[in-house]
Amino acid sequence: MKAAVFHRPGNISVDTVDDPKLEKDTDLILKVTSTAICGSDLHIYDGFFPQPKPQVLGHEFMGIVEETGKAITHLKKGDRVVVPFPISCGSCYFCQHSMPVHCEHSNPEHYGPEGDMMKGKGGGLYGYTDLYGGYSGGQAEYVRVMYGNINPRKVPDHLSDEQVLFLTDIFPTGWSAIDWGRLQGGETVAIFGSGPVGLMAQKAAWLQGAGRVIAVDPLNYRLDKARLVNKVETINPHETDAVEAIRAMTGGRGADVCVDAVGTEAERSFFDKVKAVINVEKGTAKVMEQCFEAVRRGGVVSVVGVYGSPYDNFPIHRIFDKGLILQFGQAPVQKYIDKLLGLIEQEQVVLDDIISHQLPLSEAAHAYDIFKHKEDDCVKVILKP
Ligand code: NAD
Numbered sequence: 455m456k457a458a459v460f461h462r463p464g465n466i467s468v469d470t471v472d473d474p475k476l477e478k479d480t481d482l483i484l485k486v487t488s489t490a491i492c493g494s495d496l497h498i499y500d501g502f503f504p505q506p507k508p509q510v511l512g513h514e515f516m517g518i519v520e521e522t523g524k525a526i527t528h529l530k531k532g533d534r535v536v537v538p539f540p541i542s543c544g545s546c547y548f549c550q551h552s553m554p555v556h557c558e559h560s561n562p563e564h565y566g567p568e569g570d571m572m573k574g575k576g577g578g579l580y581g582y583t584d585l586y587g588g589y590s591g592g593q594a595e596y597v598r599v600m601y602g603n604i605n606p607r608k609v610p611d612h613l614s615d616e617q618v619l620f621l622t623d624i625f626p627t628g629w630s631a632i633d634w635g636r637l638q639g640g641e642t643v644a645i646f647g648s649g650p651v652g653l654m655a656q657k658a659a660w661l662q663g664a665g666r667v668i669a670v671d672p673l674n675y676r677l678d679k680a681r682l683v684n685k686v687e688t689i690n691p692h693e694t695d696a697v698e699a700i701r702a703m704t705g706g707r708g709a710d711v712c713v714d715a716v717g718t719e720a721e722r723s724f725f726d727k728v729k730a731v732i733n734v735e736k737g738t739a740k741v742m743e744q745c746f747e748a749v750r751r752g753g754v755v756s757v758v759g760v761y762g763s764p765y766d767n768f769p770i771h772r773i774f775d776k777g778l779i780l781q782f783g784q785a786p787v788q789k790y791i792d793k794l795l796g797l798i799e800q801e802q803v804v805l806d807d808i809i810s811h812q813l814p815l816s817e818a819a820h821a822y823d824i825f826k827h828k829e830d831d832c833v834k835v836i837l838k839p
C-alpha cells in the first residue's frame with residue numbers, strides 16, 4: 455500500500471510499504487478514506503520529537519472497516535468509523551477513569567510513571583514515534599486499529615468525512631481545553647494560537663457558554679479565519695502586546711480562562727533562541743507564560759499545546775500569587791467523542807469550515823511543507839488516500 459513515511463526531519467515521502475495485518479484478535483484493519491495533518495505531526499517533522507527509523511505518520515484518520523479480528527463484536531466489515539488518537543485498552547486503571555492517554559497497556563515498551571522527554575511515556579498513539587508505541591499511523595491507504603471494540607466510533611451515513619474527521623483529535627482537544635476552564639457562563643476566554651486546535655477551542659468556548667472569545671496569533675490570515683468562522687475578537691501580538699491588550703479588554707483584570715494552543719514551537723526571537731541554548735531548553739515556554747500573565751487572579755490556564763522539555767525560570771511565583779488553576783495534557787478524546795458527535799448531528803457545530811486544503815495522499819510531502827511553513831493560507835490539510 456501507499457503511506458506517508460517520515461524518514462528524517464523535513465523529509466516525508468509517500469512510499470510503498472507492507473499492508474498492515476491483524477496481529478491480535480481485538481485488532482481491525484481500516485481502509486482509510488480521510489486523514490489530516492496535525493500540529494503535533496510537525497513536532498516529529500521538525501525533529502523536536504526524535505524518531506530514529508522510518509515511520510508511517512498520522513493519528514487523525516477515519517475510514518471503512520476492511521477486516522476484523524476474531525474478538526471484534528461491535529463492528530463488521532463495511533462499517534464507517536472515526537478513530538480517537540489515544541490507543542485505549544478500555545480495561546486498565548486509567549482507561550476506566552476516563553484518562554485514555556495514560557493507558558497502561560497500549561505502550562508496553564516505553565510506558566512509565568516518569569513522563570520524561572525520552573522515557574516513561576503514556577499510552578500508545580498512532581504514528582507518533584517509537585516512544586509512543588511505534589505504531590504505524592493512518593496517513594496511509596490502510597491502518598491497523600487496536601482495541602477495535604473500545605475505540606472506533608461509527609458515524610452516520612449522512613455526515614461527510616469532512617464533517618466528522620476532527621472528532622479524532624482537534625475538536626475533543628479544543629473541547630478539553632475549555633472544559634478544564636470550568637465555565638459557568640459569560641466568561642472571557644483568551645485562546646493563544648489560532649491554528650486548527652485554537653480554532654476548535656474557539657468553537658468549544660462558545661458552545662460551553664463563554665461571553666467573549668479572544669484569539670491571539672501572529673498570522674493575520676489565521677486571525678481572518680477565526681473572525682470569519684468563529685466570530686471572535688482577535689489580537690496580533692506583532693501589532694500589539696497581547697497581555698496588555700487582554701487586560702485592557704477586561705477592565706484591567708485579565709481573562710477568566712487562557713488557553714495555550716501553541717506549545718513549545720511558538721515563534722521565537724533571536725533572544726528566545728539564545729536563552730534556550732544557555733538554559734539547555736528545547737523550544738520556548740513563552741506562550742504558556744503569557745497565559746499566566748493574561749489570565750485574571752484565580753483564573754484557569756489550560757495547556758493543550760505540546761511541551762516536551764523542562765524550563766528554568768518557570769514563573770511559579772506568579773502562579774502562586776495569582777492562585778491559578780492549571781491543567782495540561784493530551785486530550786482524553788474517548789471521554790468526549792460521543793457527546794461531540796451528537797453536537798455535529800444536532801447541527802450545533804460545524805467543523806469542516808477550517809479546512810483550507812484537500813489533497814491526494816500522494817501529495818503528502820507538499821502538504822507537510824505548506825502546513826509547516828504556513829504557506830498558501832494553509833490552516834488544515836485533509837489527505838485522501
Ligand atoms: P499549528 O502549528 O497549525 O498552530 C499553532 C498556531 O500558533 C499557529 O497559527 C501559529 O501562528 C501560532 N503561534 C505561534 N507563536 C505564537 C505566539 N507567540 N502567540 C500566539 N500564537 C502563536 O498547530 P495546531 O494543529 O493548531 O496545534 C497546536 C498545538 O496543539 C501543537 O503544539 C500541537 O502539538 C498541540 N496539540 C495538542 C493536542 C492535545 O491533545 N493536547 C492535540 C492536538 C494538537
Ligand code: ZN
Nearest residue numbers: 492494514623
Ligand atoms: Zn492531532
Ligand code: ZN
Nearest residue numbers: 543546549557
Ligand atoms: Zn488502558
